[in-house]
Amino acid sequence: MLVKKEAQPARLSYFFGPGYSDVKKSIKLMWEKNAEDAEEYYEEYVASGLMSVNGLFNFSRALSIMTFGSIFSIIISIFIVVVLVLCIVPVYIMFSVVWFIDWLYLKIHKISVACSFCHSHYMSPIYECDCGRRHTDLTPGKYGIWKRKCECGRLLPTNCFNGRKNLTALCPECLKQGRVTYLNEKESRPFCIPVIGGRSVGKTAFITAFSKKFIDEVAPSKGMKVSFYDEKTKVMYQNFDSSYMQGNTVMTQKKDTRTNTSAIDFSFFVSHDKLKPTRLVHIYDIAGETFTKNEEYELPKHFTYSQGMIFMVDPFSIPEIRDNYKSLLGAEDAAGIGYADVNLILDAFIAKLRSVTGIKDTQTSDVPLAVVISKIDSPGLKEIFCEEKLNEIMSRPENKHMKNSDAADILCREFLSNNGAAGFINSLDMKFKKTKFFYVSAIGHERSKGAYEPKGVMQPIEWIGELTDKGFVEMWED
Numbered sequence: 001m002l003v004k005k006e007a008q009p010a011r012l013s014y015f016f017g018p019g020y021s022d023v024k025k026s027i028k029l030m031w032e033k034n035a036e037d038a039e040e041y042y043e044e045y046v047a048s049g050l051m052s053v054n055g056l057f058n059f060s061r062a063l064s065i066m067t068f069g070s071i072f073s074i075i076i077s078i079f080i081v082v083v084l085v086l087c088i089v090p091v092y093i094m095f096s097v098v099w100f101i102d103w104l105y106l107k108i109h110k111i112s113v114a115c116s117f118c119h120s121h122y123m124s125p126i127y128e129c130d131c132g133r134r135h136t137d138l139t140p141g142k143y144g145i146w147k148r149k150c151e152c153g154r155l156l157p158t159n160c161f162n163g164r165k166n167l168t169a170l171c172p173e174c175l176k177q178g179r180v181t182y183l184n185e186k187e188s189r190p191f192c193i194p195v196i197g198g199r200s201v202g203k204t205a206f207i208t209a210f211s212k213k214f215i216d217e218v219a220p221s222k223g224m225k226v227s228f229y230d231e232k233t234k235v236m237y238q239n240f241d242s243s244y245m246q247g248n249t250v251m252t253q254k255k256d257t258r259t260n261t262s263a264i265d266f267s268f269f270v271s272h273d274k275l276k277p278t279r280l281v282h283i284y285d286i287a288g289e290t291f292t293k294n295e296e297y298e299l300p301k302h303f304t305y306s307q308g309m310i311f312m313v314d315p316f317s318i319p320e321i322r323d324n325y326k327s328l329l330g331a332e333d334a335a336g337i338g339y340a341d342v343n344l345i346l347d348a349f350i351a352k353l354r355s356v357t358g359i360k361d362t363q364t365s366d367v368p369l370a371v372v373i374s375k376i377d378s379p380g381l382k383e384i385f386c387e388e389k390l391n392e393i394m395s396r397p398e399n400k401h402m403k404n405s406d407a408a409d410i411l412c413r414e415f416l417s418n419n420g421a422a423g424f425i426n427s428l429d430m431k432f433k434k435t436k437f438f439y440v441s442a443i444g445h446e447r448s449k450g451a452y453e454p455k456g457v458m459q460p461i462e463w464i465g466e467l468t469d470k471g472f473v474e475m476w477e478d
């Protein structure tokens with residue numbers, strides 16, 4: 001396990017390469033010389049006449065070289081091999097120790113790559129030297145403990161303590177499929193959250209509001225530095241920015257044309273002196289069609305390693321709520337209702353989750369699932385999801401000292417149960433060990449009526465972070 005077998009385009013360190021062959025060569029040479037000498041005397045003995053004195057003298061010389069020479073050669077060979085082993089063992093131990101420390105550092109800090117192209121998840125990428133040679137296993141080893149020499153002569157750092165992260169990195173999984181994907185990961189820890197739900201439930205509005213709030217307000221106020229993953233995510237942010245100012249959303253493409261997957265990955269790095277390692281936040285906006293249509297999409301691999309998931313529910317997708325409140329909606333709100341049945345979406349989501357994680361029908365999933373009721377600024381709902389209602393729940397004798405967020409969870413569950421969605425809540429609780437309900441208004445008002453005024457968009461992600469990456473969310477929570 002310690003040393004992977006794949007040959008690297010680098011020079012072996014002395015004891016594993018030149019040292020080893022030098023020793024082999026010198027032992028071989030010694031034996032050859034011995035045999036040569038013996039042969040020489042034997043030939044002289046034959047030439048001098050088999051029974052002559054001189055001949056017998058040469059014969060005994062040949063014989064003694066054969067025996068004593070061989071014994072002597074064996075001793076010297078053993079000695080050389082022992083010396084070599086004595087040199088190799090400490091080197092081997094040393095590189096194993098450095099290899100282990102490097103591995104442990106990545107493991108403890110949960111450093112890994114969640115490829116934003118193919119969504120595969122792994123610990124280390126392939127590193128490419130300036131000369132184009134690819135090092136599939138750039139770790140301390142027989143090619144070098146601290147640095148290795150690429151075949152081109154360039155010295156490459158082999159571990160996380162001396163700048164390996166600054167080398168050009170490639171996705172090994174993309175490469176297997178014949179695609180060259182350069183990664184911008186900087187030995188960072190991914191923080192991945194897919195946002196799931198039917199079409200028009202408010203996923204894109206939620207991601208827009210969260211991203212803007214986090215990047216423009218929360219991060220700067222806490223001294224965190226945000227940088228975009230690449231040019232594409234920068235453009236995505238600019239689109240979020242203009243949507244945010246206008247109070248609308250851009251329609252999510254059915255497929256990410258770049259990755260050909262059904263999830264759009266908005267990713268950015270978050271760094272701070274006290275935050276080790278840097279986090280790479282991935283928010284996946286999954287087009288609603290993935291759940292409602294029976295089309296074949298690539299399996300959502302990010303379901304297997306996400307810190308948590310957000311399941312968005314448009315309250316107006318629930319028939320009873322629609323019947324009760326739709327007449328109060330303005331034209332824009334009425335036009336933006338997500339009609340897909342939440343139970344069908346939930347079933348489709350669970351089926352996808354099962355197929356990719358392999359969990360059985362009878363098993364519950366461990367992944368934290370934040371169930372988010374959207375658009376609570378809508379007329380009729382504003383009066384339900386309000387401070388007074390929370391206070392009423394917290395004043396109940398059984399709820400003494402309850403946190404606001406727990407009261408909000410109860411409020412959401414009661415609201416859905418009272419409106420014919422008790423079955424939906426049961427299904428969720430049966431399939432997921434950790435669920436919590438939240439209510440949000442991403443836009444804060446009807447579409448296209450001015451800039452966003454988001455409410456409650458941080459809490460679902462904070463809750464997921466509290467369960468899975470406390471060090472990170474503690475940086476930004478009040």
Ligand SMILES: Nc1nc2c(ncn2[C@@H]2O[C@H](COP(=O)(O)OP(=O)(O)O)[C@@H](O)[C@H]2O)c(=O)[nH]1
Nearest residue numbers: 200201202203204205249336441442443445447
């Ligand atoms: N009133 C109101 N409408 C919203 C809110 N969030 C989204 N919408 C509307 O719901 C519709 C669908 O939103 P969108 O985010 O594009 O949904 P997606 O398909 O799930 O990404 C759009 O017309 C939005 O304007 C909100 O917080 N309040």
Ligand SMILES: [Mg+2]
Nearest residue numbers: 203204251252
């Ligand atoms: Mg969308």
Ligand SMILES: [Zn+2]
Nearest residue numbers: 115118171174
């Ligand atoms: Zn990839």
Ligand SMILES: [Zn+2]
Nearest residue numbers: 129131150152
């Ligand atoms: Zn090179």
